[in-house]
Amino acid sequence: MGYLEGISISICINIVCVCGIAILTGYMGLFSMGHACFLCLGAYTSACLTKYLGVNYFLSLLAGGAVAAAGSVVIGIPTLRGKISGDCFTIATLGFGEAVRILMANIGTNLFGGATGLSGLEHFTNLKSSVVIAVIAIILTRNYARSQHGKIALAIRDYADASELLGVNIFHEKLKALMISAFFCGVGGGMMAHYYVYIVPNIFGNTMSNNLLTSVVLGGVASITGPATATGMLTAMPEAFRFLDNWRLSIYGLTLLIIMRVRPEGLFAYKEITAPFTALYRWIKAKALKPAAKA
Amino acid sequence: MAILEIKNLSVTFGGIKAVQNVTLSVDNGEFVGLIGPNGAGKTTVFNAVTGVIKPSGGEVVFDGQVLNGMRPDKIAHLGIARTFQNIRIYPKLTARENVEIGVASIPKYDTISAMLRLPHVRRWDKEVKEISEKYLGQIGLMEYKDVKAGSLPYGIQRKLEIARALATQPKLLFLDEPAAGMNTAEGLELVDFLKQVHEMTGITIILIEHHLEVVMNVCSRINVLNLGQLLFTGSPEEVQKNPEVIKAYLGERRK
Ligand SMILES: Nc1ncnc2c1ncn2[C@@H]1O[C@H](COP(=O)(O)OP(=O)(O)O)[C@@H](O)[C@H]1O
Ligand SMILES: [Mg+2]
16 A cells, blocks of 8 residues: 555544544534544444444444544533633533543453554555545535534634524533534544554544544534545645654644734635535536436 | 513622612513613613523513523523624624524434434525524625624624524513614614614514614603613603603712
8 A cells, every 4th residue: 555545544533533634623613622532332333333343444444433422522512511711611622531541451351452552454445435434524514514503603703602592402412513513523433443453442542532623623614525625735735844854743733823923713614615616516417317328 | 561561670799789679570572671870780681581690689580481590591582682892702703603692592303313414404404494594584694694793893793793682582672771882873874774774663662762862762661770770651741751760871979
């Protein structure tokens, strides 16, 4: 497998995760510092299903997403209710993320492999399916964002009290956004497991959570394709600047700093990059029409 | 018949008694004023009725139901809507989208249908859009429907907030100083507008204002609040003649 192909697959996996977090952070205005734990839950679920039960890869990804979404309810119910502030949610996710990672290293060792992790997974994740899943993730989350749910999320973000007095059930809407974000992270985790064919709890740590959050913040609020593009850039950039050696991380940091100073709401705030999707739509339509025309 | 009954309502913040033992009732279809100098506790009365803050004593009954301890969104669904002293429209949503939040505060479809954008989702979104435009048309804001609410002129934002509140189909509407920050001409235009809204919808309206002229003009009955207590209730003429009201307006410091 080529080097470029590897980076492309990583980008696709990150896009899947970031699309979900864009709903939670870019629309609902909730910041999570522990979303790597949902990748962790998804990765282990999906890996165990294919490894021990021979479940179909794509089904295992869905199951991974579902388990991650269910896990998010555990942290969502106590922290999103009532008048608890968003900061409290952020701190709680930080703790929850660590707790899940440590739990996975210590429970069911004969099943999950403890701190040494799970190995010998099949290499199911390829570029073609990853691209398709990433595009689907963008379309699904974009649909959600432009639905009434997405508008309500922005309303809650701007004035929670006023929204509640219009009849919005804030707790329900926040919980839905959290579950969606966890679901897509869970799917991404499953893809990751079958790409590295080996997972250990430690890769799902703070660094991963921070990178995901950085992509969303950099990509821009109230946008799906913005964060998706940003995560592509952030994944490729350290690779592209590899020749700079140790300087690359400083440059990475500096770039982020400058962008956030110039565009505090993110690069593509309130914008969607639609051109590739309309082109894709036309292409599919043309392909679908061709056989019909022949007949 | 009374639609809203406030019985012995008290609200305290730390040591401050913001509202003390206020009892008042509002009849169905009435247009009542709630006036008083700054800091009299007017906004706090609204906050207590709409469930934003918890009263320290007393009871609020709306349409036969006790509101104490109820969540604000539940109270909204019972038929109470309000605007805010400092405007709280959603600046990044368009005027129409602002109203859509009022029309459809609870989406009629689930998360998965929304992500798949199933036909019933499209149909319902379209319906909500049409209803919202109907409200904008009624209020005379149609020309601004696709403009981001944050970039609208101040007076239009005030009207939009009222349109959004009306879109929840309330039985009772609280307006908290809608003329604040307006000049006299704009204030008078707003008065006409409020009269129209009242005639058009027939809903009960409670208007907070500290400009006496505005309230005198539109309200059939006025409650005067001072230092957290209900000072007087009566017709605009009675209020104007009442020596205690005049004294309160000339200014008496909170002790
Ligand atoms: N959330 C709050 N916390 C503390 N004090 C408050 C709060 N809301 C209002 N107050 C106090 O209660 C009193 C009445 O305020 P308010 O109801 O806003 O007056 P009005 O609307 O009549 O101008 C004031 O002294 C104000 O400082
Ligand atoms: Mg006030």
